[in-house]
Amino acid sequence: MYCRNCGKRLENNALVCDACGTFTSNYANTQIYPAKNYAPEDTGRTAGDNISIAAFIISLVSLIFGAILAFPIVGIILSGIGLKNTKKGSLGRPFAIAGLAISIEALAAWILAIFFVILLILLIASAV
Ligand SMILES: [Zn+2]
Secondary structure, three states: OEOOOOOOEOOOOOOEOOOOOOEOHHHHHHHHOHHHHHOOOOOOOOHHHHHHHHHHHHHHHHHHHOOOOHHHHHHHHHHHHHHHHOOOOOOOHHHHHHHHHHHHHHHHHHHHHHHHHHHHHHHHHHHO
């Protein structure tokens, strides 16, 4: 499109001419339908949702590789961030809750497993 005042070539979605400052017809449209143009776009998925889904995946990984204690701890932290940044009923919320539960369970299970291994080693050592 071209500026109707000075004739400069502009981007098709330009609101204002960057040469002379005249508003384009796009700008006029934004004034007629301000709600359409300025309402925050509701994509249904926020950064909080993405963090929650990432937390859920890390939690699942922590069930398998929980011996590396960083996994469930990262899962718990990310789930907490996810819970804080998602609203009730949003896409990520159940992932964050599930992630938190799985991470805590993974952490507890692996701590218990390590505890029993140490106990077993002590029992064997004392029997010898
Ligand atoms: Zn112009």
